[in-house]
Amino acid sequence: MKTLTVSVVTPDGPVLEDAFEMVSCKAESGELGVLPGHIPMVAPLTISAVRLKKEGSSERIAVNGGFLEVRPEKVTILAQSAEKPSEIDVERARKAKERAERRLQTKQEDVDFKRAEMALRRAINRLDVFENNF
Amino acid sequence: MASLRDIKGRIDSTKKTKQITKAMEMVSAAKLNRAEENARAFVPYSEKIQEVVASIATGGGDADHPMLKSREVKRTGYLVITSDRGLAGAYNSSILRNVYQTIQKRHNSADEYTVITVGKIGRDFFRKRNMPVDKEIVAIADQPDFADIKDIAAETVQLFTDEVIDELYLYYNHYVSAISQEVTEKKLLPLTELNQGVKATTSSYEYEPDQEVILENLLPQYAESLIYGALLDGKASEHAARMTAMKSATDNADDLIGDLSLKYNRARQAAITQEITEIVGGAAALE
Numbered sequence: 387m388k389t390l391t392v393s394v395v396t397p398d399g400p401v402l403e404d405a406f407e408m409v410s411c412k413a414e415s416g417e418l419g420v421l422p423g424h425i426p427m428v429a430p431l432t433i434s435a436v437r438l439k440k441e442g443s444s445e446r447i448a449v450n451g452g453f454l455e456v457r458p459e460k461v462t463i464l465a466q467s468a469e470k471p472s473e474i475d476v477e478r479a480r481k482a483k484e485r486a487e488r489r490l491q492t493k494q495e496d497v498d499f500k501r502a503e504m505a506l507r508r509a510i511n512r513l514d515v516f517e518n519n520f
Numbered sequence: 521m522a523s524l525r526d527i528k529g530r531i532d533s534t535k536k537t538k539q540i541t542k543a544m545e546m547v548s549a550a551k552l553n554r555a556e557e558n559a560r561a562f563v564p565y566s567e568k569i570q571e572v573v574a575s576i577a578t579g580g581g582d583a584d585h586p587m588l589k590s591r592e593v594k595r596t597g598y599l600v601i602t603s604d605r606g607l608a609g610a611y612n613s614s615i616l617r618n619v620y621q622t623i624q625k626r627h628n629s630a631d632e633y634t635v636i637t638v639g640k641i642g643r644d645f646f647r648k649r650n651m652p653v654d655k656e657i658v659a660i661a662d663q664p665d666f667a668d669i670k671d672i673a674a675e676t677v678q679l680f681t682d683e684v685i686d687e688l689y690l691y692y693n694h695y696v697s698a699i700s701q702e703v704t705e706k707k708l709l710p711l712t713e714l715n716q717g718v719k720a721t722t723s724s725y726e727y728e729p730d731q732e733v734i735l736e737n738l739l740p741q742y743a744e745s746l747i748y749g750a751l752l753d754g755k756a757s758e759h760a761a762r763m764t765a766m767k768s769a770t771d772n773a774d775d776l777i778g779d780l781s782l783k784y785n786r787a788r789q790a791a792i793t794q795e796i797t798e799i800v801g802g803a804a805a806l807e
Contacts, residue, residue, distance in 0.1 A: 399561030
């Protein structure tokens with residue numbers, strides 16, 4: 387089966403580079419599946435899990451603030467952070483989730499709701515990727 | 521002439537200082553290695569994002585975004601990267617002098633510019649001179665993560681988007697080698713020099729959903745990544761500068777100890793000679 391090279395890079399270094407058969411991810415405009423031979427494309431990703439499929443098995447990566455760049459034979463994901471399930475700090479994600487939830491519940495004016503919401507989404511995404519992989 | 525005890529005391533204290541500078545030199549050397557690695561790890565990301573941004577901004581033709589356009593400059597932002605601690609040779613002073621002179625030359629009043637500082641030394645410098653420091657961040661780790669700098673980078677870019685500032689300059693020490701770092705000024709915003717050094721667009725992209733949304737998302741990220749890159753570069757320079765400074769301090773201590781030992785031995789010998797002369801003199805008087 388044809389494959390395409392997927393590389394995931396973050397400012398803290400490359401996370402992954404390997405050949406996969408299919409990439410599916412959640413872009414801002416909706417779910418997106420990329421197979422080898424796709425036309426060149428750029429799309430922003432939401433805070434979500436990117437699924438990479440190879441020989442019947444699939445791998446998930448928690449991505450935050452990312453971009454998808456597609457070339458016919460290569461897919462590059464640029465993200466502010468990207469983690470494989472084994473790299474996720476579950477304890478930290480749980481704490482971040484609790485903290486964000488508490489912030490969102492307070493009715494104070496000075497709480498930055500947008501930031502708290504983003505933090506919550508990142509934490510939930512990490513936990514989700516972690517839990518669904520094991 | 522200083523007494524034997526005085527000289528002995530100075531030798532001892534210089535030796536202790538030397539131990540400290542030697543240790544700091546080795547610590548900085550280790551940190552420099554890691555900082556170089558971090559800077560290397562960042563290269564793939566920065567190259568890729570630059571490639572994508574450049575191909576969108578130049579390839580699309582109708583690419584239009586406030587961050588790409590120059591506008592009339594009412595207020596200029598200066599983002600200055602310094603360290604938290606001193607003892608790094610000319611690392612901080614050369615960059616601060618450079619920024620200070622530039623500001624004095626370009627602006628007449630404090631309303632025309634604002635400074636954003638990274639690091640304690642820079643913050644204190646501008647505060648002391650009553651210059652407007654809009655944002656600051658101190659206590660950056662020696663091996664910073666993108667997450668550490670993200671907030672201030674995002675806020676700085678936001679200043680431009682909100683038209684609080686109309687252009688943004690970045691000042692940092694560029695790491696050339698372990699013994700050479702140079703102060704670099706970089707115009708960060710607006711992004712008018714995108715296609716410099718990037719080869720012509722190799723492919724035109726489909727945009728999902730459309731070009732404007734992509735630019736909206738991508739450009740701030742790009743600017744933030746440039747700030748992060750400068751920080752990594754600056755950190756490597758900081759460790760290198762500190763290493764060199766501590767190395768020359770250690771060498772100086774060695775020289776000083778040598779000089780003092782010589783003096784000490786001379787003084788000791790003079791004292792012995794004097795004693796002998798006195799004894800001989802005393803014995804001669806008895807005969």
